[in-house]
Amino acid sequence: MEDSTIDRVRKNLTTGITRVKWMANFVAERTKAGTSSAKLLYEISRLENRMDDLYRQIGRRIAELKDKDETGGRDIFRDYIIEEALEEIKKLRETADSYRSRAGNMNKSAK
Numbered sequence: 001m002e003d004s005t006i007d008r009v010r011k012n013l014t015t016g017i018t019r020v021k022w023m024a025n026f027v028a029e030r031t032k033a034g035t036s037s038a039k040l041l042y043e044i045s046r047l048e049n050r051m052d053d054l055y056r057q058i059g060r061r062i063a064e065l066k067d068k069d070e071t072g073g074r075d076i077f078r079d080y081i082i083e084e085a086l087e088e089i090k091k092l093r094e095t096a097d098s099y100r101s102r103a104g105n106m107n108k109s110a111k
Contacts, residue, residue, distance in 0.1 A: 047099075050094065054086075
């Protein structure tokens with residue numbers, strides 16, 4: 001009879017250890033996905049801050065051109081500084097959208 005009790009204890013202990021390992025792995029994967037998602041959201045925030053800086057730069061440049069009356073009837077969007085800022089904003093927005101998509105996919109797969 002003792003052998004069967006020991007066997008049951010051993011079997012239950014093995015089953016318990018297997019479940020604990022599974023749970024630890026599950027929690028680790030969820031934490032990893034959450035951390036990766038948080039990093040992407042932080043990067044998105046940094047990109048948006050950079051875009052805000054560029055928008056301010058464009059506004060300043062427009063004000064400078066207006067104050068100096070350098071527009072001369074030309075399209076202000078053809079100004080080199082404004083064109084460069086708008087191009088960088090476009091690239092930053094695409095990168096941020098890509099990060100948002102990746103973060104969304106991580107959250108969907110983690111559920």
